[in-house]
Amino acid sequence: MSFPNVDFALLSPSLIVCITALLTMLLVPFLGEKRQVVVAHLSWIGLSIALFAVSQQIGKNATTFGGMFLGDDFSQFFSGIFIVAAMLTIFTSIDYLRRKENEHGEYYPLILFATYGMMVMASSSNLLVIFLGLEIMSVSLYVLAGFARTELKSTEAAIKYFLLGAFATGFTVFGIAFVYGVTGTFDVAGIINAAFGQSNVDTFLIIGSALLLIGFGFKVAAVPFHMWAPDAYEGAPSPITGFMSAGPKAAAFAAMLRIFSVGFGSTVPHLQTLFWIVAVATMTVGNIIALRQNNIKRMLAFSSIAHAGYILIALVVGTGEASSAAALYLLAYALTNLGAFMVIALVDSGAKHDEFTSIDTYTGLARKRPFLGLALTLFMLSLAGFPPTAGFMGKFVLFKAAVSQGFYVLIVIAVLNSLVSVFYYLRVVVKMFMTEPDGQPVEVPAVPVFLMVALAFAVAAVLLIGVYPQGWFNFAGLSILGAN
Amino acid sequence: MSEVGLTSFETYFPIFFQIVLAIIIGVLMFGVSAMLGRRSKSRVKDEAYECGIEVTTDTRHRFSVKFYLVAILFIVFDLETVFLFPWAVNYKQLGLFGLVEMVIFILILLVGYVYIVKKGAIKWD
Amino acid sequence: MDSAIAPYLFYLFSFVVVVSGLLVVTLRDIFHCALFLILCLFSVAGIYVLLGADFIAAVQVLLYVGAIAVLMIFAIMLTAKVSGIGIKQQNEQVPIAIITTVAFVAIALYGLGKTIWNIKTDVAIPDNTTMAIGKLLMTTYVVPFEIVSVVLLAALIGAIVIARRN
Numbered sequence: 001m002s003f004p005n006v007d008f009a010l011l012s013p014s015l016i017v018c019i020t021a022l023l024t025m026l027l028v029p030f031l032g033e034k035r036q037v038v039v040a041h042l043s044w045i046g047l048s049i050a051l052f053a054v055s056q057q058i059g060k061n062a063t064t065f066g067g068m069f070l071g072d073d074f075s076q077f078f079s080g081i082f083i084v085a086a087m088l089t090i091f092t093s094i095d096y097l098r099r100k101e102n103e104h105g106e107y108y109p110l111i112l113f114a115t116y117g118m119m120v121m122a123s124s125s126n127l128l129v130i131f132l133g134l135e136i137m138s139v140s141l142y143v144l145a146g147f148a149r150t151e152l153k154s155t156e157a158a159i160k161y162f163l164l165g166a167f168a169t170g171f172t173v174f175g176i177a178f179v180y181g182v183t184g185t186f187d188v189a190g191i192i193n194a195a196f197g198q199s200n201v202d203t204f205l206i207i208g209s210a211l212l213l214i215g216f217g218f219k220v221a222a223v224p225f226h227m228w229a230p231d232a233y234e235g236a237p238s239p240i241t242g243f244m245s246a247g248p249k250a251a252a253f254a255a256m257l258r259i260f261s262v263g264f265g266s267t268v269p270h271l272q273t274l275f276w277i278v279a280v281a282t283m284t285v286g287n288i289i290a291l292r293q294n295n296i297k298r299m300l301a302f303s304s305i306a307h308a309g310y311i312l313i314a315l316v317v318g319t320g321e322a323s324s325a326a327a328l329y330l331l332a333y334a335l336t337n338l339g340a341f342m343v344i345a346l347v348d349s350g351a352k353h354d355e356f357t358s359i360d361t362y363t364g365l366a367r368k369r370p371f372l373g374l375a376l377t378l379f380m381l382s383l384a385g386f387p388p389t390a391g392f393m394g395k396f397v398l399f400k401a402a403v404s405q406g407f408y409v410l411i412v413i414a415v416l417n418s419l420v421s422v423f424y425y426l427r428v429v430v431k432m433f434m435t436e437p438d439g440q441p442v443e444v445p446a447v448p449v450f451l452m453v454a455l456a457f458a459v460a461a462v463l464l465i466g467v468y469p470q471g472w473f474n475f476a477g478l479s480i481l482g483a484n
Numbered sequence: 485m486s487e488v489g490l491t492s493f494e495t496y497f498p499i500f501f502q503i504v505l506a507i508i509i510g511v512l513m514f515g516v517s518a519m520l521g522r523r524s525k526s527r528v529k530d531e532a533y534e535c536g537i538e539v540t541t542d543t544r545h546r547f548s549v550k551f552y553l554v555a556i557l558f559i560v561f562d563l564e565t566v567f568l569f570p571w572a573v574n575y576k577q578l579g580l581f582g583l584v585e586m587v588i589f590i591l592i593l594l595v596g597y598v599y600i601v602k603k604g605a606i607k608w609d
Numbered sequence: 610m611d612s613a614i615a616p617y618l619f620y621l622f623s624f625v626v627v628v629s630g631l632l633v634v635t636l637r638d639i640f641h642c643a644l645f646l647i648l649c650l651f652s653v654a655g656i657y658v659l660l661g662a663d664f665i666a667a668v669q670v671l672l673y674v675g676a677i678a679v680l681m682i683f684a685i686m687l688t689a690k691v692s693g694i695g696i697k698q699q700n701e702q703v704p705i706a707i708i709t710t711v712a713f714v715a716i717a718l719y720g721l722g723k724t725i726w727n728i729k730t731d732v733a734i735p736d737n738t739t740m741a742i743g744k745l746l747m748t749t750y751v752v753p754f755e756i757v758s759v760v761l762l763a764a765l766i767g768a769i770v771i772a773r774r775n
Contacts, residue, residue, distance in 0.1 A: 029602035203720030570743030
């Protein structure tokens with residue numbers, strides 16, 4: 001009996017996150033109600049060790065467990081996104097949970113479990129392992145979305161997210177089963193080999209790919225599988241909404257890029273057309289409905305749908321350059337959205353319930369709190385894609401990758417969409433700077449230390465990527481294993 | 485690998501036989517009593533028998549949420565047991581490596597067990 | 610199961626699966642639905658036996674028929690005012706649902722005829738699959754195996770957090 005070789009160094013980032021989650025989970029019931037915040041601090045310390053471990057593995061591009069677990073730069077890059085997203089979310093949450101009187105330590109290990117699941121998703125080209133990672137991530141997020149148990153909207157968010165998410169999981173499993181049935185393997189490289197050998201691609205491989213597209217489409221909230229997103233985003237606790245829009249979206253796209261773009265997507269006919277339609281529908285529907293939203297969390301939910309549409313361009317193009325561009329886009333989007341949700345969580349935490357989430361709450365905010373106003377303005381500009389922000393750089397790199405392959409119509413539609421999006425992003429800015437609050441202005445709490453650190457980091461990162469992207473990113477493309 | 489030397493049909497025949505028998509008995513009991521029994525409906529017949537107690541509430545009670553928690557915990561640990569079987573039948577061949585794998589598997593779930601015990605999720609009051 | 614009656618058993622089990630499955634989604638008493646779901650899951654176990662997948666069949670009975678069905682019945686009993694009274698199982702989306710389902714079945718059937726399945730016929734099916742599954746689980750599939758325990762743990766903790774008393 002042969003046992004697989006184990007390269008523990010390659011596994012170390014995800015192992016550290018998992019072990020931190022286990023230990024903090026163990027600690028939760030032993031801490032008193034007053035000392036649950038200890039769990040938060042242990043969690044971010046564990047995450048920063050994991051981030052260091054990631055930095056040590058960059059450039060190794062190795063595999064372990066017989067190719068079941070990949071440690072290429074693609075997966076390290078995404079692991080970095082997930083870890084940073086989790087850390088920023090934890091920093092945002094410490095004060096938020098205290099103010100909402102919802103300090104239960106389980107919150108932080110659940111974030112860590114979700115992060116572990118995402119790292120697993122991004123670190124394998126085996127459909128079985130990707131699926132298990134997806135499940136860990138989803139189960140943790142369903143619970144986190146409903147973490148504010150006393151809030152009706154939070155419970156609604158959890159139920160809607162869970163029911164539709166579980167339904168989508170069914171499609172994913174069905175798709176995996178079909179693909180496995182035709183090719184006899186779970187491994188993406190093996191699937192390509194099996195598919196290439198035949199003169200015409202099997203119908204069941206096409207059906208299986210379509211089912212996988214539906215399953216992942218739900219997770220990234222692509223039209224027409226986006227229905228859950230607005231309610232789930234609105235009802236979930238604000239820091240978790242930020243986390244949901246940053247981490248899981250990036251994880252689902254990482255898996256999709258690996259399965260379709262560098263994987264067997266090109267061997268399946270018509271899939272590119274399908275992606276084209278879904279991408280255009282997603283960005284257009286997301287942007288147009290976002291125009292009419294009055295709740296800032298709901299607005300950013302539709303904005304997140306629109307951004308999923310832009311990122312889907314990478315799947316249409318399908319080149320390695322486009323995949324790397326999508327990775328940069330996801331990093332930029334994650335940092336920007338997390339930053340925006342830091343401000344939203346702070347404003348939201350001014351009230352015990354969720355009455356401070358309408359856009360009207362932000363009336364005159366910039367006059368009273370200029371730094372908060374400027375930070376949120378920066379994030380809104382980045383989401384809209386203005387230079388010199390990360391959002392602009394992400395769009396620029398991605399659109400360039402598409403234009404170089406001749407997708408002109410697609411890019412024209414995407415640019416028009418970006419123009420439309422400027423209206424609703426700037427609406428918030430206008431509200432903050434140019435309007436006088438009528439009646440009692442909203443009391444926004446002082447910025448706590450950890451949130452200050454996180455906010456400063458997000459602002460700096462968004463500007464840095466916008467001004468000097470080369471330092472962060474190799475434009476020639478991340479090396480991706482598991483592809484021929 | 486057939487240790488008993490039976491074909492699979494012979495292996496499953498007792499189970500199949502049992503299912504058929506159960507169906508026959510069930511149908512017989514209902515059928516015979518429906519055919520032979522006399523039916524008479526009256527108000528007296530619907531009353532509680534002799535020293536029986538008058539019904540005060542609906543038959544369908546609402547159960548406590550604790551039952552549900554216990555059932556969920558049962559499923560999780562039931563699943564764990566399912567994973568033990570394939571390991572157990574290969575125990576000798578897998579040796580130390582297999583043991584380590586299983587210990588890791590169980591330790592991870594043990595974290596959950598400690599959590600629920602400490603949290604009082606399986607305490608009944 | 611290499612016997613003359615195996616095909617008949619297959620059609621018997623399939624018939625029960627389809628009929629009980631339809632009853633699950635059409636009956637008005639949710640408790641009856643749950644009972645038919647048990648019958649449906651049990652018949653699926655029968656099909657697994659016919660396929661020679663004895664371990665999967667045992668797991669199906671142990672987990673789905675045994676544990677998950679009980680959990681569902683608990684869930685029904687926990688919820689006030691749902692058992693014993695008729696529940697509307699249909700809404701205005703029935704036509705769309707039927708169209709989608711029929712379309713999917715049609716495409717799947719079309720594909721079924723056209724696909725060359727990558728099935729190895731020269732491999733003998735072991736009489737006892739538990740051993741073979743165990744070996745694969747502990748060697749080739751050790752990564753998924755260990756990750757499964759994390760999935761279970763996350764589900765466990767999630768259930769407690771959701772059901773906790775404040």
